[in-house]
Amino acid sequence: MIGYSFGARIITGAMHILDGGRVAGRGLPEQSSQRRSAMQATRAMRAVLIAAALDADWLLPGRWNGQALDQLDRVLITVNCCDPVMKWYPLMYYRGGPQALGYAGPACEEQLGQNRRKIELTRVGHQVGKTHDWDRYWTAPNLLRRLARFTFFASP
DSSP states (O other): OEEETTHHHHHHHHHHHHTTOOBTTBOOOHHHHHHHHHHHTTOOOEEEEESOOSBTTTTSTTSTTTTGGGGOSEEEEEEOTTOHHHHTGGGGGSSSOOOBHHHHOOSSGGGGGGGGGGEEEEEOHHHHOSOOOHHHHHTOHHHHHHHHHHHSOOOO
16 A cells, blocks of 8 residues: 555555544444454565654554554655655644644654564655655655565565
8 A cells, every 4th residue: 555645644544444443433343443353464465654744752552553563564654854845734733733644753652562673763864855745755765775675575
């Protein structure tokens, strides 16, 4: 799965729900979650989050999408501290909001436990520059070098 900007929220939210979590009060029936957990052992899923417009702490246990990493085998996250949209992301919360995952990377990674090993960060600021343009992200060499591994399940 590849999610760009707010698409990253969709992926992490869906994975959180598949693991039995709830997002905005919605979730799957208990039986569906149990069936999904049994299937997870046989079918690994990977995600690429490009310019991820979600709070940097949402993947931590107990947070908004805190169960998402339990459903993923691996996740690649682009980080660009030059992206103006990512820079101004905290203003969605008025003043003093959290930084975006695509701007700062995951917050408090040590709290992720075993799930920390599932995350790979790639910094693309020097390649993408001061833009939030899909075409610039999609053609960034750091992302392209890793994309095949994440989409075709080659070993890391």
